[in-house]
Amino acid sequence: MNNFELEVLLNTFLKPQEIKDYCLNGMQLEGKTTVQKIVTGVTACQALIEVAIEDKADAILVHHGYFWRGKFEALKGMKYRRIKALIENNINLYAYHLPLDIHPEIGNNVQLARRLGIELMGGLEDGNANSLAVWGELPRAMPPNAFSMHIDHCLSRSPLHIVNDSVSSIKRVGLCTGKGQDYIDLAANKLLDAFISGEVSEYTTFSAREQGIHYFGAGHHATERYGVKALGEWLADNYGFNVSFIDIDNPV
Structure with a gap:
C-alpha cells in the first residue's frame, strides 16, 4: 500500500x-x-x-x-x-x-479492560463521547489484594496499590491507561471501588485514601502495550500487512 x-x-x-x-x-x-x-x-x-x-x-x-x-x-x-x-x-x-487510547474496538482502555475481565459501562466524563477515562464492572467482586494479584498476573507487572481500608471488595472499576491518574477524582465521585492507571502522582495517594477508593498504578508502558498491538493485528487481518509487535521493556 x-x-x-x-x-x-x-x-x-x-x-x-x-x-x-x-x-x-x-x-x-x-x-x-x-x-x-x-x-x-x-x-x-x-x-x-x-x-x-x-x-x-x-x-x-x-x-x-x-x-x-x-x-x-x-x-x-x-x-x-x-x-x-x-x-x-x-x-x-x-x-x-489519544485516538489510540479511546478507540472503542482496539483502544488501550478497551484492550486493558478486556485483559482484566472488566465489562465496560461508559465514560467517566459525563457528556463527552470521547471520554479518556472509562468504567466498568468485574463479573464478581474480588478482595483488594486478590485484584492486585489479578493485575499482576494479567500484565506481568506488580502494580503499586494505594489501599483504602474502607472498601473491602472491588467490583466497580474505573480506568485510564498511561498518565491518567488525575481521573481518580471522577472515579471517586462515581462511587467506584477502584481506579487503575499507569502512573501515580504525589497527590494520588491522598485522593485514594480520603475518597474511599483503591488506586492501582500498573505502569504507563504496561497499560498501553495492547492498543498498538491490536491495531497492528487489525492491519494484518484486514489488509494483509506483515506486522510484528516489538515490546521494548520499560518498567515505568
Whole structure:
C-alpha cells in the first residue's frame, strides 16, 4: 500500500480529527513509498528503530511518537540520532496518541479492560463521547489484594496499590491507561471501588485514601502495550500487512 494511503486508512479508522490532542497524529516522518512490512511498538525509541532496521521494515507504528505541541526541540542528540536512522533507512513513522487510547474496538482502555475481565459501562466524563477515562464492572467482586494479584498476573507487572481500608471488595472499576491518574477524582465521585492507571502522582495517594477508593498504578508502558498491538493485528487481518509487535521493556 502507498504510504500516504496507509495514513488515510489509519486516520479513517482512528478518527484523530474528532479529539483534541497535544501531539501530531498520523504520519510523522515520510519514508519509502510502498509499505508492506510494519513494526509496531509503544514508543519510537532507538531500540525499536534498530529492530525495524534489522527486520527491513517499511514503517514503524507507535503510540508515542516525537512531535508534541509546545515542545520544540532542536534536531540534535537523541532526537537527531533517531530521526537520522529513520531517514537513512527510508522508514515511515506513524504515531497515534489519544485516538489510540479511546478507540472503542482496539483502544488501550478497551484492550486493558478486556485483559482484566472488566465489562465496560461508559465514560467517566459525563457528556463527552470521547471520554479518556472509562468504567466498568468485574463479573464478581474480588478482595483488594486478590485484584492486585489479578493485575499482576494479567500484565506481568506488580502494580503499586494505594489501599483504602474502607472498601473491602472491588467490583466497580474505573480506568485510564498511561498518565491518567488525575481521573481518580471522577472515579471517586462515581462511587467506584477502584481506579487503575499507569502512573501515580504525589497527590494520588491522598485522593485514594480520603475518597474511599483503591488506586492501582500498573505502569504507563504496561497499560498501553495492547492498543498498538491490536491495531497492528487489525492491519494484518484486514489488509494483509506483515506486522510484528516489538515490546521494548520499560518498567515505568
